[in-house]
Amino acid sequence: MATDEATSQNLYLPPRYFFVKEGTPYSSVTLDKTEVSEGENLVATVSVKNLENGSTFEYPLTYFRGFEVQDIRVNADLQEILDENGYTATIDRKFSGTIMRMLELTLKITDENGNNVNISGDISLLDVEYKLVDDSEAEFYREYIQAASVTVFDKDGNYADMSYGTTYEGVDIIQTTSTIRGVQVGQGFIDASSRNKYSDQLDQYIWVEDSQGNRYDLEYYDAGMEYLNFDLPVSTEPYKLVTDLPGHFKKEAHFLAYREVDGEIIGKTYYLMGSEYYKYALAGDINKDGVVDILDALLIKEYYGKKVDDITLGVDFNFDGIVNADDMDYIIYNFLESNEQNSNTPEPKEIAEGKTLEDILNEVGYYEEVRLDSLSISEVELTLELNDSENNTAQLSATMNPENVPNIELVWKSQYDSVATVDQNGLVTAVNPGMTTISVAASDGSVILFCYVTVTKDGMIPSFSIAELKNPVVDLKVGDELPLDFEAVSADAVVKSIVYTSSAESIVEVVNGVAVAKSVGTAWVTVNINSGEAFAT
Secondary structure, three states: OOOOOOOOEEOOOOOOEEOOOOOOOEEEEEEOOOEEEOOOEEEEEEEEEEEEEEOEEEEEEEEEOOEEEEEEEEOHHHHHHHHHHOOEEEEEEEEEOOOEEEEEEEEEEEOOOOOEOOEEEEEEEEEEEEEEOOOOOOOOOOOEEEEOOOEEEOOOOOEOOOOEOOEEEEOEEEOOOEEEEEOOOEHHHHHHHHOOOOOHHHHHHEEEEOOOOOEEEOEEEOOOOEEEEEEEOOOOOOEEEEEOOOOEOOEEEEEOOOEEEOOEEEOOEEEOOOOOOOOOEOEOOOOOOOEOOHHHHHHHHOOOOOEOOOHHHOOOOOOOOEOOHHHHHHHHHOOOOEOOOOOOOOOOOOOEOOEOHHHHHHHHOOOOOOOOOEEEEOOOEEEEEOOOOOOOEEEOOEEEEOOOOOOOOEEEEEOOOOOEEEOOOOEEEEOOOEEEEEEEEEOOOOOEEEEEEEEEEOOEOOOOOEEEEOOOOOOOOOOOEEEOOEEEEOOOOOOOOEEEEEOOOOOEEEEOOEEEEOOOOOOOEEEEEOOOOEEEO
16 A cells, blocks of 8 residues: 655654554554663564564664664563464574664564464564664764564465555664764875875874863774764863874864753764865975975975885875875975964975075976876776686786886786686686676876676576574673684685674674674674675574
């Protein structure tokens, strides 16, 4: 039965409601609290209303990653039906996701002989108990427990009518700490990140300070190229984010890490988006006097053409380990610029020791330096046949323009060596059926190209159909470690990627395929093989 969602519901702002015709089957999610704080638990109950016949129930529940699942249990409503009829309920669980988590629940009702049986009516089926372990993103990700596309089957495997199968319920999160999210705006850092030259040595040059001068470190998250601190004390006093990279202007941005709700001061998630901060922290200020001028050009001249390991020297602006024309570019582009946040900068100098910038550029050979202009690859797609000796290898080639650029080599790499390998001459060799990507990159990270490779066996790519963990139920003591392993059903399929997801990382965390018991409680771990080919919990 179709519903007119424009006029029959209000699912976003209170009071939330939706209308359905009397007797229409639908599902619901209800919460036992309207607000929670970090460290508190919350129970979500999934129910069906006006159910005619149902035996198998598939509930995909999504929730934001600040929650961890502590328990999944049969609701008292359903338990009463089970006890009265001698039925049994089995619950399968599958966890996935990073930013938004998903718990896929499958509930099956059977009789004492293991046969599927139907239940009907208004029934609260399952209780899922969550714990809020991190409130740092509460302002950004809407705090909903959502059941999307609920599917119900009767005992014969037929779809049961569930006209309204998507529902969700929200909870207010009272933040007890504040969060800052920002990026490093140093020009050289942005260049280094784009070339995959980021190093954790650079993390020390960005931090948060409070009004008393106390310093708070930030963590770098490569996926978003951003820096974060999730645990700033809630304060009505201003904070400032400071970036002070070697060879760059120092830059600050002020922010308030609190919000007031109903007269109460609580935490806030602050996204530093203001234009006053997102102007670049210009590179080229080697002597840190607040200007880029001839004095900086003289300093970089001393190291020009040399490899530099000490980033504190401030001459390797893009942090690639060598001082060359790429670094001198910043002196040229930013020449005679002053740090607008520093009111005590000297007048930038155009001439020193009788030399101009043009003199220095000529002395170091800036104009003669050969740079990589472009890179090309001979093929962007390949198909290899494992059982064909004449078609199980292929030669790729890449050409630099101009050729033989100093200090730059070509680096070949396969995403999955278990599918196909590549040597440093570009020879690709099939290993197992599957798909992989061959990349060739300039060693300075300035450019990377790809060839997509498919390896077949007798024209096919086998895949996994079933996977089972070898140790599905284990008791651990806090501090114990357990290597995880699984069995997957397939004659020829190859494991290319494995992702483990714990239902509660504060209880069990998976590190490099090893489950580590961190605290008392129950946790489930799901293994995702080859990006969804097979799962096991």
